[in-house]
Amino acid sequence: EGGRAAGQNALGVDFTKQVPAYGVTMTRAMTNTITDKAGKRWSIMIVPDKECVVNSGLSSTRGGKMASYMYAHDGIGRERLKNPRIFLGDQWLDTGWDQALALYAGLTKKILDNDGPSGVMFDCFDHGGAGGGFENTWGTGKLMFSALQTPMVRIHNRPAYN
Structure with a gap:
């Protein structure tokens, strides 16, 4: 979803030109494809909040890969509990x-x-x-x-x- 211009994507990053080195961190572990209850598939990315006073926009080793273990029927999170x-x-x-x-x-x-x-x-x-x-x-x-x-x-x- 979204486009290459900063106003067209959730990251607010302008991908129509070269992004500066270290300008934004995006890794495979920050992404996943999940399926909602209606069967529609979604591509997700979980990124640290740059305005967070707790971690100053950084992520830990575990936090930086949260998307990878979100529930997906065919992913590493498939054995997670789905209900309390x-x-x-x-x-x-x-x-x-x-x-x-x-x-x-x-x-x-x-x-x-x-x-x-x-x-x-x-x-x-x-x-x-x-x-x-x-x-x-x-x-x-x-x-x-x-x-x-x-x-x-x-x-x-x-x-x-x-």
């Missing part, structure tokens, strides 16, 4: 996002109401990136420390933080 799952009885069952989020939010609220932030506990790992870093995502750190404000976080490979 819930453990019921003695088995894992697919569920919808509304039910999964209602369950997580409802249970978390009940714990916070009864026990306060110290009642919510996490066991995670940290590779130190993205200003929150935990479980390799900035959002997880924000959830634990800003939203839920729990001090009960065990970071298995960072004993100095515990």
